[in-house]
Amino acid sequence: MALFILRRLGVMLLTVLCLTFIVFFLTNLQPNLEKLAKTQGNMRMTDEQVEIWLSNRGYDRPVFVRYGEWLGVLPGWVGETAQGDPVGRCIAEGMPPLAEGEAPPAFCGVLQGHWGYSTVFRAPVSEIIATRLGLTGILMFWVMVVMVPMALLIGVLAGMREGSRTDRSLSTVSIVSTATPEYVSGVILIAVFASSAVGLRWFNGTATSAMDDVTFRNFTLPVITIALYGMGYIARMTRASMTEVMTAQYIRTARLKGVSFRNIVMKHALRNALIAPFTVIMLQFPWLLNGVVIVETLFNYKGFGWTLVQAAGNNDIELLLAVSVVSVIVVLVTQLISDIGYVYLNPRIRIS
Amino acid sequence: MTKSIDTGRCVHPGAEMYAREHLAGKLSRREFLTRATALGVTAAGAYALIGAPQPAQAQQTPVQGGTLRIQTSVKAMKEPRAFDWSEVGNQGRGFLEYLVEYQRDGSFRGMLLESWEANEDATQYVLNVRPGATWNNGDPFTAEDVARNIRGWCDTSMEDNSMAARMTGLIDPETGQAREGSVEVIDDLTVRLNLASPDISVIANMSDYPAAITHSSYDGGDLYDHGIGTGPFRPVEIEVGVRAVIERHPDHTWWGTEVYGGPYLDRIEFIDYGTDPASWLAAAESGEVDLLYESVGDFIDILDGIGWTRTETITAATLVFRTNQIAEVEGRVPYADVDVRKALALAVDNETVLELGYSDRGTVAENHHVCPIHPAYADIGPAPFDPDAAKEMMDATEFADFEHELITVDDEWERNSGAAVAAQIRDAGINVRHTVLPGATFWNDWTKYPFSATSWNHRPLGVQVMALAYRSGEAWNESAYASPEFDALMAEALSIADADARREVMAQIQQKMRDDAVIIQPYWRSLYNHHNGNVVNAEKHPSHEFHLYKFGFAS
Numbered sequence: 001m002a003l004f005i006l007r008r009l010g011v012m013l014l015t016v017l018c019l020t021f022i023v024f025f026l027t028n029l030q031p032n033l034e035k036l037a038k039t040q041g042n043m044r045m046t047d048e049q050v051e052i053w054l055s056n057r058g059y060d061r062p063v064f065v066r067y068g069e070w071l072g073v074l075p076g077w078v079g080e081t082a083q084g085d086p087v088g089r090c091i092a093e094g095m096p097p098l099a100e101g102e103a104p105p106a107f108c109g110v111l112q113g114h115w116g117y118s119t120v121f122r123a124p125v126s127e128i129i130a131t132r133l134g135l136t137g138i139l140m141f142w143v144m145v146v147m148v149p150m151a152l153l154i155g156v157l158a159g160m161r162e163g164s165r166t167d168r169s170l171s172t173v174s175i176v177s178t179a180t181p182e183y184v185s186g187v188i189l190i191a192v193f194a195s196s197a198v199g200l201r202w203f204n205g206t207a208t209s210a211m212d213d214v215t216f217r218n219f220t221l222p223v224i225t226i227a228l229y230g231m232g233y234i235a236r237m238t239r240a241s242m243t244e245v246m247t248a249q250y251i252r253t254a255r256l257k258g259v260s261f262r263n264i265v266m267k268h269a270l271r272n273a274l275i276a277p278f279t280v281i282m283l284q285f286p287w288l289l290n291g292v293v294i295v296e297t298l299f300n301y302k303g304f305g306w307t308l309v310q311a312a313g314n315n316d317i318e319l320l321l322a323v324s325v326v327s328v329i330v331v332l333v334t335q336l337i338s339d340i341g342y343v344y345l346n347p348r349i350r351i352s
Numbered sequence: 353m354t355k356s357i358d359t360g361r362c363v364h365p366g367a368e369m370y371a372r373e374h375l376a377g378k379l380s381r382r383e384f385l386t387r388a389t390a391l392g393v394t395a396a397g398a399y400a401l402i403g404a405p406q407p408a409q410a411q412q413t414p415v416q417g418g419t420l421r422i423q424t425s426v427k428a429m430k431e432p433r434a435f436d437w438s439e440v441g442n443q444g445r446g447f448l449e450y451l452v453e454y455q456r457d458g459s460f461r462g463m464l465l466e467s468w469e470a471n472e473d474a475t476q477y478v479l480n481v482r483p484g485a486t487w488n489n490g491d492p493f494t495a496e497d498v499a500r501n502i503r504g505w506c507d508t509s510m511e512d513n514s515m516a517a518r519m520t521g522l523i524d525p526e527t528g529q530a531r532e533g534s535v536e537v538i539d540d541l542t543v544r545l546n547l548a549s550p551d552i553s554v555i556a557n558m559s560d561y562p563a564a565i566t567h568s569s570y571d572g573g574d575l576y577d578h579g580i581g582t583g584p585f586r587p588v589e590i591e592v593g594v595r596a597v598i599e600r601h602p603d604h605t606w607w608g609t610e611v612y613g614g615p616y617l618d619r620i621e622f623i624d625y626g627t628d629p630a631s632w633l634a635a636a637e638s639g640e641v642d643l644l645y646e647s648v649g650d651f652i653d654i655l656d657g658i659g660w661t662r663t664e665t666i667t668a669a670t671l672v673f674r675t676n677q678i679a680e681v682e683g684r685v686p687y688a689d690v691d692v693r694k695a696l697a698l699a700v701d702n703e704t705v706l707e708l709g710y711s712d713r714g715t716v717a718e719n720h721h722v723c724p725i726h727p728a729y730a731d732i733g734p735a736p737f738d739p740d741a742a743k744e745m746m747d748a749t750e751f752a753d754f755e756h757e758l759i760t761v762d763d764e765w766e767r768n769s770g771a772a773v774a775a776q777i778r779d780a781g782i783n784v785r786h787t788v789l790p791g792a793t794f795w796n797d798w799t800k801y802p803f804s805a806t807s808w809n810h811r812p813l814g815v816q817v818m819a820l821a822y823r824s825g826e827a828w829n830e831s832a833y834a835s836p837e838f839d840a841l842m843a844e845a846l847s848i849a850d851a852d853a854r855r856e857v858m859a860q861i862q863q864k865m866r867d868d869a870v871i872i873q874p875y876w877r878s879l880y881n882h883h884n885g886n887v888v889n890a891e892k893h894p895s896h897e898f899h900l901y902k903f904g905f906a907s
Contacts, residue, residue: 035796041434041512046827049511121592122428122574195637196658205634208623211594218638300631302594310593313792 005336012332016325023324024067027317033059036315040119058089070116070321072109110325116318120310125322128307133326135211136296136303139222140288142214147227147234148281154231155238155277160265162243171239178232182294186225190298194221207301222299226291230284234277241276245269275345282338286331363401364391364470371401373852383727385459386812390555392469395459414616414888414904422898423632424645426624428592429575432564433505434512438809438896439645441561443622444575446585446598446900447488448564451479451498452555454812456665456893458725460555463608464493464565464582474550474847475521479543487567488604489580495537501565502545506530517820517827518557521547550847552854553819556812561897584608584615584901596622598900608901616888616904627791629764636660636882643883643890643903649711649764652880660882666715667810667879667894668723668817671769673700673758673872674831679802686756687802691749693869696756696803698742699780700773702735705874709769713880717873720862721821726814728845728852730859735866739780746782755783759804761794766805769874799830806830810879810894814858815845822870833870 026032037053038045045053054060058077068074069089076089090108108114115125151174158170177185192198194205204218245251246269254264293305300306304323311319367388374384381402388398425439432448435441451465462468466482485493505515508528516523522545524531536544545554557563567580576587576596584606590596599619608614623641625631629651635641637658647655647662656662675687675696686692702716715724719735722728746752756777760770767788774786798804811817820826823842824834841861848854865871881892889902 031796038795045512052511120428123591190634194634201637204638204640206625206631206638206640208625208635209638209640218640297626300625300635 001340005340008332008336008339012329015332016328019324019328020070020321021067023321024070024317025063027315027320028059028063028066032315036119036317039314056087058087068109070109070318072107072111072114074109075106076104076108115322118311118316118319120314120316120319125319128319129304129322129326132302132304132307135301136289136292136305138214139219139226139292139296139301139303140285142219142223143226143230143288146223147231147284150227151231151234152238152274152277154235156242156265156270156273158235159239159242159246159273160269162246167239171236174232174235174239176232177228178236180229182225182229182291183298185228186221186295186298189221189225205299207299211302222295222301225295225298226288229291230288234280234284237280238273238277242269242273245273248272275342278345279338279342282334282341285334286327289327289330363393363397364388365472367391367393367398367401371398374402378852379727380725382458382725385457387727389459389461390470390552390813392467392555394467395455395457395461398459412888412906413613415907416616416904417618418616418905419619419621420617420643420887420903420905421621421623421641422643422645423625423635423641424622425627426590426592426594426596426622429590431510431512431572432566432575433507433510433515433562435562435564436512436514438561441564442896442898442900443590443596444564444581445583445898446620447579447581447583447587447601448566448575449582450559450563451565452559453899454556454559454893454895454897456891458812458894460559460812464498465558468555470555474552474554475547477545477547477554478538479545481541481543482607483541485582485607486605487580487582488586488601489567491567493582493607494540495543496540497565497568498543499535499537500568501563502535502543503530504566505563506534514827515557515560515562518553518560518563518816521549521551521554549843552846552848553813553816556816559812559895561895582607585620588619593624595624606901612901614901614904616902617900620900620903627763633658636884639884643887644881646892646896647880647882649768652711652713652882655882659885661885661887662880662882663891664878664880665892665894666725667877668725668814669810669877669879669894670717670721670723670808670873670875671709671766671877672721672806672808673770673773673803673874674806674870675803676800676830676832677834678832679800681754681757681802684751684754686751686754689749689751690868691745692751692754695742695746695749695782696777697866697869697872698736698745699739699777699782700872700874701737701776702872702874704776705769705772708772710765710875710877714875714877717875718862718866719869719871719873720865721808721817721871721873722814722858722862723876726812728814728854728858730855730862732859732862732866739776742777743781753783755785756803757785757787759787759789759794759798759801761798761805762788762790766807770805773872773874804830809896815842815854818842818861819846822865831870833868835864835868838864838868 033054034050037050041053058079061077065074069076078086078088080086090104118125118128121128154170154174158167161167190205193200193203203220207218207222210218251264251268254268292303293308296303296305297309308323311323370379370384370387373379374381384402385398389395427437427440429440429443449463451463452460453463454460464482464485466480468477468479470477479498481495481498487493505519506523506529507513508516508523522530522534534546538544569580570578576590579587584601585598586601588597588599600615625635629648632644633651633654636644636655675693677687678685679687697719706712706714706716758770758774760766770786774784777784808817819842820828822829822833823839841857841864845854845857845861848857879892883890886906888904888906
């Protein structure tokens with residue numbers, strides 16, 4: 001088991017390295033750097049000004065060296081401005097202030113705990129990621145609270161009696177909800193429940209105020225939008241697993257013994273039927289990260305997904321790298337948990 | 353009000369002449385006000401010259417207190433001289449003030465300057481500093497502060513200083529700094545500017561958003577961290593892309609309270625709802641904001657429909673379709689040929705673009721970037737429209753089979769206007785393709801696109817945009833238009849303080865712009881915003897300015 005976890009962690013590290021290098025390479029292509037210079041400096045900069053801007057900030061050196069600096073395995077670059085002031089990676093904005101006479105550290109990369117400075121938001125990357133991830137955490141929590149019980153309920157009800165009218169109608173509902181992407185369901189929900197076009201106006205069509213204070217009014221639509229999409233999928237999995245269990249030998253035995261249908265479902269079928277959905281639910285986490293990109297942008301909720309869009313749209317190199325690292329960790333950790341959890345739920349499976 | 357009239361100093365002779373012209377019906381009231389106040393006459397004085405009562409500033413005095421929430425983009429604060437968005441200017445406007453403020457009616461009024469006078473040929477300006485103004489750290493505001501800021505504007509060594517192009521008369525071309533003796537401090541409250549050549553736009557330029565006045569201790573960096581200014585508010589927090597907050601400064605006595613009244617609000621929040629107007633609508637409908645920065649396109653009617661109050665201002669803001677005369681496309685330089693440019697312009701009927709692209713919310717323009725509300729506008733008739741001649745002209749060039757590519761940003765009205773222009777060129781029988789790029793990609797290299805659209809803000813004088821945008825080698829000249837004749841005409845226009853005399857030159861300039869087919873300029877935009885009905889004095893400003901000290905709630 002320990003070996004298994006270790007191996008998984010090794011894979012995770014390797015994935016993070018590969019992915020961040022790809023992101024680093026792509027964001028450091030010349031046109032992207034030019035864009036960065038123009039958005040940070042001035043929209044109307046000339047080519048020479050762009051070059052000066054880039055070299056003043058150390059962007060004109062080989063990409064491998066700079067990736068090494070970002071990692072913290074190579075010493076950060078140092079240079080001088082036109083006025084003769086020292087500049088460099090380790091004296092840039094966002095670094096802890098130095099005491100009088102103290103020399104800046106030679107290494108300042110991720111290994112040393114410095115995630116860098118966001119060029120769009122003008123703040124340390126670690127700070128931004130922490131705030132934004134926290135906001136997305138709140139959103140995800142409420143999505144899970146709504147989605148998981150609803151999905152299990154629908155799945156179990158549908159799977160109890162395969163082929164019945166309940167099964168058919170609930171299956172249709174879950175297929176429709178899964179087949180509707182968030183950018184469709186979100187817009188429809190806003191139009192119906194939040195706009196004057198229909199006139200219901202039960203909820204807010206934006207979740208911006210939910211960043212300060214979550215209320216039923218401002219948070220319902222984004223939560224429902226994500227929950228609807230994920231719900232159908234989990235419900236289908238639960239139903240499949242439930243129908244399979246319901247045809248098992250021990251269920252027939254229990255029936256023949258005269259156990260009530262209610263007891264069969266609650267005591268015998270349910271526990272065995274929930275193993276498969278558990279994996280699916282765990283796998284929903286990485287997928288949720290992806291789903292929040294759309295929903296957070298649509299509802300103007302400034303969480304992790306919105307940060308990803310802003311970082312990518314503005315070629316904010318260090319922020320984008322941190323976002324990638326966090327995403328990889330979230331995906332692989334949830335997979336690890338689901339693998340380990342599976343073993344505990346189903347003793348017949350052994351890992352190794 | 354400023355004192356130049358009250359103290360019995362004489363009124364600038366030019367202003368008196370304008371007054372006579374206005375009374376003779378030669379000048380509209382707006383033109384008269386812009387010109388007279390630019391020469392140092394106060395708004396009240398200008399109204400008095402033409403015997404008109406000054407309109408009441410506010411229909412209603414706002415109540416004291418309250419938190420105003422404004423939907424607007426929240427962008428990173430930088431050094432004011434490098435400001436490139438009106439929104440950035442607005443974020444700082446609560447605590448950083450300007451020497452002069454441009455009013456909605458086209459006139460200028462003194463803020464940190466109490467008054468100013470220009471000499472007869474506009475080569476010398478005497479600036480009278482506002483007495484009693486202080487910085488919010490307690491320092492008095494003096495002529496030295498004014499002089500330091502003006503010298504700062506003249507610093508061409510700063511890579512993104514856009515004020516330098518506006519202050520050319522003060523700059524020594526050899527050193528790239530303010531010329532020796534060009535900015536003179538006469539006494540604590542008086543500064544004199546000595547220009548190398550006449551410049552009529554000095555006062556107007558001082559009201560532009562990069563001209564915010566900063567404290568001597570400011571040395572670049574985030575203005576919200578620095579926080580020292582003369583205005584009645586102070587910065588609280590800024591999170592780029594999310595929101596910025598300012599609040600009334602508790603222990604700073606603002607000079608303006610007794611002069612102009614206000615401020616009324618306790619706290620102002622600028623909240624970013626992205627670039628999609630549908631989100632702004634959602635914010636309005638859910639009551640999360642009180643005031644929108646700007647309402648655009650179809651959303652103007654929708655916002656009317658949900659019961660919000662619309663305000664409108666007529667402006668010289670515009671969308672210009674320009675070719676880049678040095679851009680290479682597949683090894684050829686299509687737009688160096690004046691006939692190609694002319695043919696494109698001939699194929700477009702500006703009125704149709706206004707109707708289809710901007711829902712008739714503006715006035716038809718005439719392909720020369722001078723607006724009828726500009727003082728020296730010369731009427732040279734509407735732009736010619738003749739698709740058959742256009743096709744013929746294009747066929748006569750070597751680019752008869754060339755497929756033009758018109759690139760616009762994915763922004764509702766710019767996209768629609770681009771589609772209308774492209775459709776008309778296509779109708780004329782010329783090959784054209786319309787490419788719409790998302791904002792993130794478009795701004796990447798937009799100044800170099802061979803054929804694209806640029807949106808220009810309103811500026812008070814016609815010569816201001818012309819000087820920035822079409823003189824050879826100017827930083828903002830993305831048409832790459834380089835014509836020595838045009839430059840000479842501009843230099844002449846910029847030295848004629850008298851707008852009537854200037855009009856003759858302007859007529860030549862306008863004709864030259866059209867003959868050289870530098871731009872296709874379909875319309876002048878009216879600008880709109882909406883508020884929830886309870887906001888006072890927040891009418892849309894032609895230059896997108898928020899005069900925050902005037903804002904307040906009706907109840």
